[in-house]
Amino acid sequence: MTLGTPPFRIKLTKVDQDMVEHYNRSSFHRNELLIPVRPFTLALADKKIEVSARQIIILPEPISRKIYLPIEDTDEKDDGSHGGHSEKLYAYILALGTPYIEAVTSEFIETPELKKIFDEPHALSFSFVTWQHMFQSLLQLKEELKRPEDALQKKMVFNIVSAILIELFRMFHSPTENQLQLSEREILAYEIKQYIQETYRKNITLQDIADHFNISTSTVNRVFQPYFHSTIYQFILDLRLNYARRLIENGQSITESWQQAGFNDYSNFYRAFIKHYHIRPHEVSKKRPDKDAH
Structure with a gap:
């Protein structure tokens, strides 16, 4: 060779x-x-x-x-x-x-x-x-x-x-x-994270997560927060905002974007978006089509 x-x-x-x-x-x-x-x-x-x-x-x-x-x-x-x-x-x-x-x-x-x-x-x-x-x-x-x-x-x-x-x-x-030996608490924290990442675009709540893992809502946050430095609410919100912004950048309408990202109403989405990104949704720059793609 x-x-x-x-x-x-x-x-x-x-x-x-x-x-x-x-x-x-x-x-x-x-x-x-x-x-x-x-x-x-x-x-x-x-x-x-x-x-x-x-x-x-x-x-x-x-x-x-x-x-x-x-x-x-x-x-x-x-x-x-x-x-x-x-x-x-x-x-x-x-x-x-x-x-x-x-x-x-x-x-x-x-x-x-x-x-x-x-x-x-x-x-x-x-x-x-x-x-x-x-x-x-x-x-x-x-x-x-x-x-x-x-x-x-x-x-x-x-x-x-x-x-x-x-x-x-x-x-x-x-x-x-x-092979690191994980505690039951650490395993549960990562399983909660994975479950949220798979379902955040649906109308899931803290209670839904607690019911899925057969634990209390307080236990969900208590287990999750030390590993990911975020509350369940904030983690889901960040995922939804990031997803909605990507859709807007790719040419989706603002209405379709917040709905597909899992938000219940526009006003909550609008306030959260400005607070997170410091711009309004309609100010997001659209991605230009790649001229070399064709």
């Missing part, structure tokens, strides 16, 4: 309903990292594993595998509220050929032990904070793969993949040291 030339491309793929059908029909898989963002079932030979978020599943090349989505999701029909068909994202799959992994292990300092993580399947569970760090690396890789392919792009991709594999090896080699 010529120095500085990747052995072949890696592949990062989104897992949604359409992709799963193709994935399960395939008889060939490379070494893969499966990074879930929603729960589903993974079948390896005659064994089924319930996969959840904050895990990374290591799948060696020769192992057969199939993905099964929750029945309620595969039966779910699009109601047209999103303007067309909308697939849920369940995971990302990072496929790596053996030559690519060997290149990583011989780059700069010989580290052949990194290849051992692909000796057999593994499911590594992470704390929310550690998993977020790994997931951000994956998103960075996703953006880098969109760039035009040149020497610098290839090097950046190679470096990100190398860092991910090194972190996984550390987790695999010293799980008790690196």
Whole structure:
């Protein structure tokens, strides 16, 4: 192999309903990292594993595998509220050929032990904070793969993949040291945050959140605030304002924007918007169409 030339491309793929059908029909898989963002079932030979978020599943090349989505999701029909068909994202799959992994292990300092993580399947569970760090690396890789392919792009991709594999090896080699043990309170705080981020555009209240987690409203704020330095009310308000402003910038009407962001009435939205951004909604600058897009 010529120095500085990747052995072949890696592949990062989104897992949604359409992709799963193709994935399960395939008889060939490379070494893969499966990074879930929603729960589903993974079948390896005659064994089924319930996969959840904050895990990374290591799948060696020769192992057969199939993905099964929750029945309620595969039966779910699009109601047209999103303007067309909308697939849920369940995971990302990072496929790596053996030559690519060997290149990583011989780059700069010989580290052949990194290849051992692909000796057999593994499911590594992470704390929310550690998993977020790994997931951000994956998103960075996703953006880098969109760039035009040149020497610098290839090097950046190679470096990100190398860092991910090194972190996984550390987790695999010293799980008790690196997998942070979260308290129940911390786990609950991050679960509340995730729930809010998924539902803030609906007319959710503090009581709705409390009911969802079967706790009191005072407990919701008491658990949430120390980790995110915000009350539930302010956190939801900030999410809605940011979303409404993005819609306005992209050409949506002000009325459509505040309604779609989850506000109940215009006056509350108007006052909150001025207080947050120090400008009125109609003063927001619209983004210009990208001339190169066509």
